[in-house]
Amino acid sequence: xxxxxxxxxxxxxxxxxxxxxxxxxxxxxxxxxxxxxxxxxxxxxxxxxxxxxxxxxxxxxxxxxxxxxxxxxxxxxxxxxxxxxxxxxxxxxxxxxxxxxxxxxxxxxxxxx
Amino acid sequence: xxxxxxxxxxxxxxxxxxxxxxxxxxxxxxxxxxxxxxxxxxxxxxxxxxxxxxxxxxxxxxxxxxxxxxxxxxxxxxxxxxxxxxxxxxxxxxxxxxxxxxxxxxxxxx
Numbered sequence: 396x397x398x399x400x401x402x403x404x405x406x407x408x409x410x411x412x413x414x415x416x417x418x419x420x421x422x423x424x425x426x427x428x429x430x431x432x433x434x435x436x437x438x439x440x441x442x443x444x445x446x447x448x449x450x451x452x453x454x455x456x457x458x459x460x461x462x463x464x465x466x467x468x469x470x471x472x473x474x475x476x477x478x479x480x481x482x483x484x485x486x487x488x489x490x491x492x493x494x495x496x497x498x499x500x501x502x503x504x505x506x507x508x
Numbered sequence: 509x510x511x512x513x514x515x516x517x518x519x520x521x522x523x524x525x526x527x528x529x530x531x532x533x534x535x536x537x538x539x540x541x542x543x544x545x546x547x548x549x550x551x552x553x554x555x556x557x558x559x560x561x562x563x564x565x566x567x568x569x570x571x572x573x574x575x576x577x578x579x580x581x582x583x584x585x586x587x588x589x590x591x592x593x594x595x596x597x598x599x600x601x602x603x604x605x606x607x608x609x610x611x612x613x614x615x616x617x618x
Contacts, residue, residue, distance in 0.1 A: 430608075436610070437595075437608050437609065437610040437611065438546075438552060438595065438608040439608070440605050440606065440607065443605060451605050453605075484549070486551055486552070494539075494540060494599075496542055496554045496557060497552075497554075497606060498554075499551040499552050499553070500551060501550065501551050502550075502551050504549075
């Protein structure tokens with residue numbers, strides 16, 4: 396079964412540093428998403444992306460965050476200047492048409508020290 | 509009312525028990541409804557979509573009541589492998605954005 400893959404599985408960074416989290420969505424999917432989950436809390440929507448532009452974003456997704464699809468396969472989330480409170484599990488997801496259930500990658504655990 | 513609210517749990521049940529999860533949502537414009545399960549420190553995985561007529565998949569039954577903005581999941585004959593956090597997931601006004609409940613932890617004991 397096709398999978399969403401994410402790299403790295405764990406990223407440790409210092410406060411103020413930039414990080415890029417990478418995702419390869421399922422190949423025939425057209426809608427891409429980033430969610431995050433702070434330890435012990437619920438999964439929160441960050442951003443959705445379709446046709447090379449952001450479709451919707453949450454209030455969490457401020458100017459420190461950006462997304463990009465630099466080529467035909469990768470989908471990246473950049474955090475420009477990380478804060479301690481950015482420490483969380485970041486999940487990439489995709490679906491073929493915006494209405495179907497999401498397929499999640501296995502996540503990147505980001506630890507900001 | 510919170511966007512998506514679930515039983516806080518946790519639930520501890522013996523193998524073979526029947527367990528029910530409840531969920532309410534606040535956005536009457538929501539169109540899509542799902543139950544996901546999440547194992548500890550893993551990604552959410554789709555358990556089942558929830559349809560207006562109710563639907564069943566083996567030991568799992570999901571119900572939706574749009575008038576009450578209420579969703580349920582019933583697990584019959586629970587197995588040890590059912591131990592996980594069960595997440596109620598609802599689309600917002602836009603289908604691009606899913607809103608998750610906080611989840612209900614289920615532990616099935618031998």
